[in-house]
Amino acid sequence: MDTTKPPGSSHPPAGTNRPHTGRRRNEAAHQAILDAALDLLAHGDGAPVSIDAIARAAGIGKQTVYRWWPSKGALLLDALTHRAAQDVADPDTGALPADLLAFVTSTFDAAQHPGTAPALRTLVREAARDPHLADLMRAYTASRRAALHDLLDRGRSRGELAPDTDLDLMVDQIYGLFWYRFILECAPLDRTTARRLVRALLPTTPPAAG
Template sequence: MHHERAHTGRRRNEAAHQAILDAALRLLGESEGTPVTIDAIARAAGVGKQTVYRWWPSKGALLLDALTERAALQVPTPDSGSLREGLHTIIAATFRGAQSDSTAPALRSLVCEAAHDPHLAELLRTFTGQRRAAVRAVLERGRERGELAADADLELMIDEFYGVFWYRFILGHGPLDDAVAARLTDSILAGS
């Protein structure tokens, strides 16, 4: 009997956990300049504030989790044995993940609000830093295998990818689709 209760508790915990992540993402997407508070997230998720703090030490930590875990924005770290394939996988996954309905508004808010919210600015730095590190790992493996020149400028290559990504994501003047992902991959590798 006791075992049953523990199990439903775990299920309930998991449901609350997901509800909080969903609420955080939704509120960030709808915020339009009003700060997203832990209070508001807890209310929207139907839990107490303490429940939120049990899992996340800060609003930034929660929003980062929501963006990466819920928002299909985990960057895969492929080691396919081919630099082109690995880089293309990351670029295509980033393009796709950023455009999902649950993610795009939250990510757009994060970028806009970071300008005048130091917590979100810090969050954006962490978020982009994690992503750059994933791309750098793929490029470094390619360099070790001799697919890139020893003196290839990895930071510039990473900037080329994210420069195109953020520019098109924020301005929306050009597509971020699989065809563009393939062309961008070739363009970055051709310049190396």
């Protein structure tokens, strides 16, 4: 008997490969988990965020979460780092003033993001009494410091900073101001502040932000 499917059939003939969508589904699930983790931190009223809660919010099985992350801390660190990579510019235009201004401005802007700021404040608050979360915060801040240090080092290698410039001190000055104002909410983290900070740190005046 002829089993060939007639023209227009909704099913492909036997042996025809179907389009593979697993990678696309995995990427969507991965992003859903990261978004759910930050959203629960931002709107959880200070309650501990569990893997179970993150999986439910993402519509993903708990086993899938554990297959990709060994612990809740690893997941939260990945979520924050991923969001920072999306929100904070890491330009390499060949001009340190413009690059640094873009980095600082986008860092300040990201701190105002409704999906990031509450989550980050929750982690800062909880890290004061949870050693595991304190380690998480140290890992997160170290990754952001490294990104800024690399940007400054590129400028130094081009001769835009003196060879003996203390890059770690510059990083401290930038993130010191950031965390002081972010945690205490005592002064703005706006583009005017970003321009003034970059102007104070560099021997040249940065261009105005757009």
